[in-house]
Amino acid sequence: MNEYKNIIIGAGAAGLFLSALLNNSDTLVLEKNQYPGKKLNITGKGRCNITNACSKEDLFGEIFTNQKFLYSAINDFDNNRTVDFFNNRNLKTKVERGGRIFPLSDRARDVTDCLYKNNACTFKFNERVKNIEKSEEKFIILTDDNKYVCNNLVVATGGLSYPTTGSTGDGYKFLESFGHTIIEPRPALVGIETDSKYKEVFMGISLKNIEFKLIRNKKEIKSEFGEALFTHYGLSGPTILRLSPFIKKGDILSLDLKPALTDEKLNMRIQRDLDEAGNKMIKNSLNHLLLSNMIAPILELSDIDMEKNSNIINKEERQRLSNIIKNMHFKVVARRPLDEAIITDGGVKVSEINPKNMESKLVDRLFVIGEVLDVAANTGGYNLQIAFSTAYKAYLYLED
Template sequence: MNVDLIIAGAGPAGLFAAIQAAENNINKNILILEKNHSAGKKLLISGSGQCNLTHAGDISNFFDHYGNNFNFLLGPLYTFDNKMLMQFFKNRGLKFRKARGGKIFPDSNKASDILDVLIKECNKKNIKINYNEEVKKVNYNNNSNKFEITTSNNYYSSKFFLLTTGGKSFPKTGSTGDGFEIAADLGHKIIEPRPALAPVIIKNYKFKMLSGISLRNKEISLFRDNNLLKSWSGDLLLTHRGLSGPGIINYSRYIRSGDIIKVKLLNYNKNELENNLIKKIEREGKLNLLNLLIKYPLAQRLIEKILEIAKIDGSINAAHLNKKERKEIIEHFSSLEFKVKELAGFHQSMVTKGGIDLKEINPQNMESRIINNFFAAGEVLDIDGDTGGYNLQAAFSTAYLAGIEISERLKR
């Protein structure tokens, strides 16, 4: 069967690109192939089912939230920004609310409302979606200048092919990395896919019983081979296996097995903390050590655990603390150390780091630099953003560029 445009993947990028491509091309045959029995399975679980669509900040501030590949998104985000994305849905009856930190959610708190709008628009534009049809192989025929697509059920040919199959995160939603294999077969380099926006599992973790304790706005440092790689501040959460929270998952793209994470628990450098602790002991040395230390803004259970790890008796009079023990406490409070065992797997990571090498994609229209009329958008590209709506915005913005470029070519 010959069609005008085939899109692999009925997630937000695929649906939105199809809508743009169909603009003023109502008589063109646009087909989306989806391996699942329904569209947008990952979209429906985004933001815990509420769909954090985008962020309320100025678009110029978005680029700090995409790691080292932010330059690629300059064109897509400025061409189709967060205000334009929200307006698209507002024009179709949705209202939005701004949550803590600037996150934008549909007023209904239902991700299904976002998906419903996309599906309705596809129906209006006669875009066909074939469900339970997984793309198995894609070849480019140089003689016919068409893509030959083999699926689990059928064979298709098309002049235009758009890949929007997502990454490998949350594989139960169908994101199993199929698109990486398709792109590689078409000659593209694939940057190794890795979990991103993922919790970190810690080796010989000693804080399992403290799961649920959060640490607000702490200075966090990442070391590899005794060299400081990066420092930042953020909120983190102790879990039953390691560390989570935005201060960890937003930077998990940089973290590797064997790295050392150090957390500064208090807003003192070591000398300041030592002087402060000595003064406390001079004033209140009759208190037992634990009662003295809980005057610092830290959870008592955390302080108790640190004393246990340091093998220091918290019931002694603070005045009896010797110099070695004092140094031990200062070291833990100033630089609590965790050795990374690994990142949590794709089943827990929100997005995928890695994917189609961005050097091989034109950022102005999402077309391959290797094969004409082959486009890619969304998470199948080597793009990963922070939490807060940045990943969905990137998916919609890249899809928009691909869609409008294909729309123009379909008219020719």
């Protein structure tokens, strides 16, 4: 009989990390893909943003779903310990803008190799788990071709984002069968569909040093400064991804193209550019202030004749132009679907999991780690840190 002390379902970030910590032949890792770390290998555009160099306080601040549940895990295994873990295994790291930490090689596959190669655990690939039962003190796991038995079972199957990598929600079904509540999975860190008539005109434009404000019922909910991208469906890029978990249909995304300038200073800048342009048409006078392919739509939104001479633009027109540059509205239609999301928000209800060791409160020796939990954080390495920290908490129990 295929019997082990521990079985981990899933060789993604959390499952691989736990296996590397355990590093023993009495642990089996079951993975339905042909190789480990399929999603891990494409994170960070193939570079793998392992964690972030921020303070522990800031790290907690980047967690937007069930932050309190993760206090114990992150306090026990924080970002500094993550870096030490990889460095001690000869994977050198570097810090980039925003505190993002990457392998020095810029290869996500090196992170997977660091966790998988020389790992004493037993790995079985192309092993899709079909059913799990518990008989007395043992778990019985049935795959397409085999039957396995274990004392301790760890579910590390991920969420529903990037389904082509194997994240198809299998863990939710297994855990529901044991009585666990699943908070409805929803896309987080995802692009936003808008109803702007300028989508085709703006498509492909990248913006830097801008600010987006999320407006609901005329009140500002949240804002983000940084970069954004216009797409065929609406908006994406870092600022939008970070706002996306909080966005609802009907909200307004207000774009400030010049957040470093006050209204007064922007007005003065516009006046100066128009004065220098003289009798040139206004559509040819704003290239130093705005991206060329945004000028015509912005003038249209400002209700200014594009062929009007710059030197006869009046105060009211300048003010309308300034208002649009500082406050261009995009109405939200929807978030993009889960299969386009970087992570899944939602998952196993955390009140049913012991935060001190990631063990189920409903089923003894059943452990849940990583993205399958109802936890989520912003981009920047924080979600992988959650995977590593929750894996470590389970490890502390399983190593005994």
